[in-house]
Amino acid sequence: MIFQPCSxxxxxxxxxxxxxxxxxxxxxxxxxxxxxLFLLKIEKRILARFFIVSMGIFIFEFFTxxxxxxxxxGNWAYVYRDVSWLLTIGWAALILVPTIVxxxxxxxxxxxKKFLITLISITLLGLIGETAVVNLGIRSYSPEAQEVIAxxxxxxxxxxxxxxxxxxxxxxxIVSFYKYWSLVIDKQLIIPVKNLKLLxxxxxxxxxxxxxxxxIEAMVTNDRxxxxxxxxxxxxxxMTGGWxxxxxxxxxxxxxxFANFNLTAKFAxxxxxxxxxxxxxxxxxxxxxxxxxxxxxxxxxxxxxxPFTTIPAEVAFAIxxxxxxxxxxxxxxxFVIYNKK
Amino acid sequence: xxxxxxxxxxxxxxxxxxxxxxxxFFGILVMTCGKSSAGVLFFIPLIILIIFFISNIRxxxxxxxxxxxxxxxxxxxxNQQAVLDYINQAKNRGMADMEITNALLGAGWKEDFIADIYxxxxxx
Numbered sequence: 001m002i003f004q005p006c007s008x009x010x011x012x013x014x015x016x017x018x019x020x021x022x023x024x025x026x027x028x029x030x031x032x033x034x035x036x037l038f039l040l041k042i043e044k045r046i047l048a049r050f051f052i053v054s055m056g057i058f059i060f061e062f063f064t065x066x067x068x069x070x071x072x073x074g075n076w077a078y079v080y081r082d083v084s085w086l087l088t089i090g091w092a093a094l095i096l097v098p099t100i101v102x103x104x105x106x107x108x109x110x111x112x113k114k115f116l117i118t119l120i121s122i123t124l125l126g127l128i129g130e131t132a133v134v135n136l137g138i139r140s141y142s143p144e145a146q147e148v149i150a151x152x153x154x155x156x157x158x159x160x161x162x163x164x165x166x167x168x169x170x171x172x173x174i175v176s177f178y179k180y181w182s183l184v185i186d187k188q189l190i191i192p193v194k195n196l197k198l199l200x201x202x203x204x205x206x207x208x209x210x211x212x213x214x215x216i217e218a219m220v221t222n223d224r225x226x227x228x229x230x231x232x233x234x235x236x237x238x239m240t241g242g243w244x245x246x247x248x249x250x251x252x253x254x255x256x257x258f259a260n261f262n263l264t265a266k267f268a269x270x271x272x273x274x275x276x277x278x279x280x281x282x283x284x285x286x287x288x289x290x291x292x293x294x295x296x297x298x299x300x301x302x303x304x305x306x307p308f309t310t311i312p313a314e315v316a317f318a319i320x321x322x323x324x325x326x327x328x329x330x331x332x333x334x335f336v337i338y339n340k341k
Numbered sequence: 342x343x344x345x346x347x348x349x350x351x352x353x354x355x356x357x358x359x360x361x362x363x364x365x366f367f368g369i370l371v372m373t374c375g376k377s378s379a380g381v382l383f384f385i386p387l388i389i390l391i392i393f394f395i396s397n398i399r400x401x402x403x404x405x406x407x408x409x410x411x412x413x414x415x416x417x418x419x420n421q422q423a424v425l426d427y428i429n430q431a432k433n434r435g436m437a438d439m440e441i442t443n444a445l446l447g448a449g450w451k452e453d454f455i456a457d458i459y460x461x462x463x464x465x
Binding site (some may be wrong): 055189190191192193194195257258259260261262264265267268269272338 | 394401419422427430447448449450
């Protein structure tokens with residue numbers, strides 16, 4: 001048998017749903033259905049939008065799931081390891097409703113203002129959602145995440161203070177991912193750009209990668225780098241700067257050489273080019289122990305590697321998924337900059 | 342030219358196969374975990390997305406237009422193609438030529454280059 005059934009603790013966790021959790025799941029399904037019915041009345045192509053947001057959340061959950069555990073939701077609720085489709089569609093509705101309502105009714109505002117209002121709204125809703133899943137016993141945190149949380153929880157809510165950081169960062173990435181693809185859904189007129197604004201595109205790339213790296217730093221340790229290069233825990237500006245440079249260069253290269261590409265072809269090209277550059281570098285860093293995946297991540301590995309490399313299959317999948325979120329963040333904000341008028 | 346196109350087609354086909362294989366492997370990994378087969382919810386759309394992405398890239402590379410007049414055949418480069426597509430789309434949305442030109446100037450295109458594209462468009 002080529003594929004052995006998964007036997008890691010990431011698969012064999014407690015999936016038995018309690019009655020309150022089953023009610024919560026029913027609440028999610030009803031809530032999602034009502035949200036979609038409401039949105040259908042105020043905006044077109046809602047199912048496509050819902051699908052995009054769900055994909056963005058799934059991509060995020062897929063490669064960060066070793067950090068945040070979702071247990072006790074019942075066998076029916078899981079898609080991959082402890083990633084639950086029920087939570088995915090729940091988050092998707094929670095993000096989509098405020099985003100569309102704000103886009104629709106605050107049309108006159110500048111894009112960054114709308115984005116900020118959206119982010120604040122969905123962060124507040126996200127904190128409520130996080131409180132619900134934690135207190136129902138669905139959500140718990142891996143030892144690596146707990147080390148970062150350092151026992152600092154918000155009284156009565158029982159969620160970590162760190163949620164004020166990771167929820168808005170998560171939301172900012174998903175909203176940007178949605179906004180990038182909504183340009184495609186809405187068949188938005190995109191002006192071709194002769195020369196990419198180097199400084200602003202680099203700043204956006206750096207911001208996206210840096211915020212994301214801090215959020216997921218507990219998953220992997222950057223080791224054996226010069227001590228002066230570490231800026232926060234094991235986040236090294238050499239490593240993070242390297243990722244920024246690769247992603248930014250990929251965007252620059254594709255935009256420069258393929259100005260005629262539509263948004264879909266550009267997105268795919270950004271991801272493909274950046275993945276081709278990143279994979280061998282990641283292989284080198286893993287083989288030479290510059291990057292050490294934490295126990296929660298390695299416990300999740302199936303044992304399969306990319307042929308002729310030391311890259312675990314899960315890391316190889318995570319790279320294009322991670323890049324998908326980052327390049328759409330960059331692509332969307334570059335669109336905002338170039339289409340101000 | 343035909344040889345280059347054939348080679349590019351083969352490369353794209355191989356990339357599509359690799360990407361689909363990659364996702365198929367992921368799908369099997371998903372399904373070997375636990376008893377749930379809900380993985381298909383994301384696994385099948387992912388394969389469809391890969392095919393969609395690849396076909397888009399292929400279209401963008403090979404969909405180049407050639408503008409033919411009575412005695413001239415012009416193959417557009419990527420930049421010319423991008424600006425020509427933009428002008429066509431903007432016109433279809435009712436934008437005036439002046440407005441389109443100003444937008445393109447703002448995006449860094451030179452006046453002569455834009456004028457050339459309008460000239461090419463008038464050849465059709």
